[in-house]
Amino acid sequence: MWGRQTNEQMAGTNQQQMKQTFIVASLMLIIGVLAFTGMMNISSFRHQYVTSLMNSQSVVVGETVRKIEFAVKYGKPLENFHGMTPLLEEIRGQLPGIQQVEIYSSAGEALYALENITLPENMKPRAVFPEKPSQAYVYGLEEGVYHQFFPIFNQDGQPIGSLGLAFSENLVDQRVRPYLYQQGRNLLLLVCLATLALIFLSGKKSPVTAAGHIDRKILLWLMVGVIGSAQIIYGFLNYRMFQEAYLTQTRDNTAAVASIIEKDVKTVLDKGVGYHQFYQMDQYLANIANSLPEVEGIRMIQNDRIVHGMTPEEAGSAWKPGEEATGLALPEGAGEVSGMSLQVTISQEYLRNQLRELLLDTLTVLVTSTFFMVELTFFLMVWLSRKKKPTSVGEKTRQMEEIPVGEEIWQAEEALQGKEHLMAEDQTLDALVVRVLAFIVFTAIFMSSSFIPLLMKSISRPVMGLSENVIYGLPISFNFLLGALGIILAGRYIDKIGWRKTFFVGSLVLGAGTLLSGLTTNPLVFVLVRGITGAGYGFTLMAMRGCVLTLASDKFEGYASLNAGIYSGMNCGVVIGAMLADRIAYRGVFMVTVVLIALAGLYVLKFTQKPSDAEIKTPTVEEKLVKSADKKQIEPLKHFFSDKKVFLFLLGILLPAGICMMFLDYFFPLLTQEMNVPVANVGRAFLVNGVCIVYLGPLINRVLGKRLRVETLVVMGALSTIGAMAVFASVGTLMAAFVAAFLLGIADSFALVAQTNYLLGLESAKILGQGLALGYYSNVKKIGQMLGPMVFGGMITLGNQRGIGFIGAGVLVLTLAFMTTLRRSKAEPEESEIPL
Incomplete structure (x- = not known):
């Protein structure tokens, strides 16, 4: 007693x-x-x-x-x-x-x-x-x-x-x-x-x-x-x-x-x-x-x-x-x-x-x-x-398993209940650790998104006969190009050095690129350092994915938390950066970004430090893909890319989706300057887009996911993107641009999941391996984002409304081409839906 x-x-x-x-x-x-x-x-x-x-x-x-x-x-x-x-x-x-x-x-x-x-x-x-x-x-x-x-x-x-x-x-x-x-x-x-x-x-x-x-x-x-x-x-x-x-x-x-x-x-x-x-x-x-x-x-x-x-x-x-x-x-x-x-x-x-x-x-x-x-x-x-x-695995085990001799039976039951509670608590806690980290990092990364084209415009000069609008988009294109290379490189080395070291390497590169972005006034150097920033982004993103694999007991919950933190950070970063740009100028925003990157590093040191972390080397999905590709899997790869459904999906749906994402990153900042409205409107557009993805997305997926086939959702997402381009092409006002941002957010809110489910349900993707198929999915999307500023820059030389109209028409043609693959015989099985 x-x-x-x-x-x-x-x-x-x-x-x-x-x-x-x-x-x-x-x-x-x-x-x-x-x-x-x-x-x-x-x-x-x-x-x-x-x-x-x-x-x-x-x-x-x-x-x-x-x-x-x-x-x-x-x-x-x-x-x-x-x-x-x-x-x-x-x-x-x-x-x-x-x-x-x-x-x-x-x-x-x-x-x-x-x-x-x-x-x-x-x-x-x-x-x-x-x-x-x-x-x-x-x-x-x-x-x-x-x-x-x-x-x-x-x-x-x-x-x-x-x-x-x-x-x-x-x-x-x-x-x-x-x-x-x-x-x-x-x-x-x-x-x-x-x-x-x-x-x-x-x-x-x-x-x-x-x-x-x-x-x-x-x-x-x-x-x-x-x-x-x-x-x-x-x-x-x-x-x-x-x-x-x-x-x-x-x-x-x-x-x-x-x-x-x-x-x-x-x-x-x-x-x-x-x-x-x-x-x-x-x-x-x-x-x-x-x-x-x-x-x-x-x-x-x-x-x-x-x-x-x-x-x-x-x-x-x-x-x-x-x-x-x-x-x-x-x-x-x-x-x-x-x-x-x-x-x-x-x-x-x-x-x-x-x-x-x-x-x-x-x-x-x-x-x-x-x-x-x-x-x-x-x-x-x-x-x-x-x-x-408890701060260590051994101490946690002792606290959960040590039951003093001579105590009543109720103590043993109480200790076992506490152990079960801690195990369930740890699963959610580790996911939250990843979410907060993603929020800090992406807030920092996206603080400059609202004005990168404007900054390039203020320091640009003629380059190789390229049009001005294409030149303004070069920093974004080079950022995505080296970002994709950074992801591939980090995927090869994260298994050797661990996710934490990969994160610190990425943070140093990201911080250096951001610092130089705020100091340079040379346009070519600016494009180069934005590429360096992209490489750092690739490393940090891969590190956070590795963090999910290492920390999160429930991988699905871990990735869901990672995505939630990413989108929250994107929205906060763009809005804060746009407002600060009017107050402390572009250079000051870059300096604030460097401080946030440093805080992210301190957060990793403080809240992810475990005795076994430095030694844990869990192969990432990308590393496994490289190893599996080395095992003479040439035929499945050839079969994958020769599949008409895969080819038209990547070309007709995924690539245009990546290009049209640059409506916000590249075109919207230039539009606000042309209309002589505050840069803060760029942050609002990202906010409208992000709220659709974060809050409307789960609701739309619950309602439509049970009633419509996955390929129908893919087409609906493409039509929403086409509608976004058509609205702006028809009206051309700032309000039309906000409506376009809303429609793009609606498209991404359910189409991202539908696109992944559709690709993974294809027979050629199953033969190749779902992990490797996802890797190519990500790369094609990055290629689209890299090409986006060039496409928008080239088209709007014809005029904003006409250029955006041509982009929408091109997406419509590619969507119709993809829809030709949706006819199948009654005997052909439907693609399986894989919840992500």
Whole structure:
């Protein structure tokens, strides 16, 4: 009896310690997730604030640029422009935060400057505008300084130079800081409330069992429920705060516009010119209104009548105030009746668009942080289980099998039950270890996916007569090419050195390639280092597959966890990288990626270290394939590739699927830049695509998998891909591109499994061996991904919509060719479905 009481006391102490550890770790998790949500929200708001600030500055600069263009029109050369310095001084007088105002030639050479501040090399290409620029200005952030450039045109409408502004990032920080403080107060309040809720709910239903084990289902529901609710509330509070801040900024911009016009009007009035004598005032007001998207219209009003509007027809008509307008009394003109006022009307359509963009950003952050929260919860499970779990196999066996002599029979039964629980717990735990590792690695890898083509575009130069669009895709193609070679090479050596050493080799190569990607400005070197990055990716991917074979007791559960971690990491990585790119520039994102790769290495050292790990050398599937291929299996291989069904499946389904995947990786970033929309939209497109795969995929497979044959699902996946191309080819808008991303996600959500089942069910694949058939499946898919940027780059030279339409038509032809193999006789057996 005494022994039983002692064991119960020890169990109670152990449970209490685990509960305390759980509360502390959960508090850290709550702070981490909400801080992550807040960081992404403030980054999104900051980007919109910077855009609004740039728009307001364009009003002041626009007037100066028009004066310069007017002088050039009448023969004054830009290179020898007398009186340029006073014009630049006038800009700095109206924009006190500006550090530098400079004029550049069409070749990017500095002609005039107020301060002796050298323009960074990375910014010089932005000072050169193409023949017909689609943007009113461009800007970039380099070394803590924002640079904004405006084109200057000659009488033929051709750019002959540019005007550049430079101002410190601190100017933006000062404006954003009050909202950051308010966001921090909201965060602190929600952390306290969430912690209290967690303590209360865990008291009602504890995730720690009486034996001190972790009940993962209870823990997952607790964390998702509490932190998810806190995230939703936090997102709503941030949206309302940023909404009010944006409205305030819009009103400030319109007030600044009114003040600029008032100053110009006063200058003219002082010369004795009356309001009714103003010449081309309507054109002047229209130019200012068009330069600021927040402004719907600018009019001079007297006695509820329009004296000067944005068109000559408006003069004399009745004044009808808009939904919101900024009014400013104007000085009296010589010999004229007083009562003249300036009315600047805010564009409600633009305001709605911007608030919708803010809402989309908030929802994007919420979905991304949900992925982040779930994966961090799984990490919490791994960490808590490792604290409870014995550190060695021998110690685990002793703890499970040692039963003290003289104890009652109930102790033996209790020990056996604990042993069974630990064995079942270990199977799930090892799968979670792999999932968290995959999440960290793929978050790092995909952080740069949203801007690789854009970065290549900014540093590219003509190569071997290739079109520009093909050149922009070379880093992606070379990445996939060496990635495929890395997978093959790792498959040959992982059995000799073990998965952990393979992972560290891959991490070093991946980290080196990523670091060099952020440092180089040479396009050929950039393509090369992206290839190095791809080779590192291949090694790490193979290592994680080897990790599943080594650690996971249930291989199917292990691979399912690996795929879940991969897709979660992809979605988080793209969204985070796209948002950070607007904040810390491309180079900064590469540096963050290197840090995450290092964290992945530390995670492997901490959470996969077992005494037997370094010695375990389990042959991978790829290694077994190499050995089996060496055993004179030439005839099955020949039979496999000569099979019409296999050939048309690889050519008609798998290769086009790999090519069309590059719609997101390659084409979408270029489209956002062409449409002059934020890079964050690339992250949203990946998020739409990933949510379909991660969440809709299992549901679609459960519903359709039981009702339709596997080849029908393969064709449906191809038709969904064709539909994605057709939607964009028909409309060509950003929304159509998002619909295409959605349809591609729907296709992958069930077609990936269906394609694998179809191939493995073919007779020639069974003769060759399912493992070797899967190896060729992966290689063909990689070839498609490698060719994708070249295909898209070549086709869109015909125009975005037409080029994507031709790609869709090509996929349709190949799909029809594949469908000719689906006719079979009644005596021919159906392909077997193999669940993966």
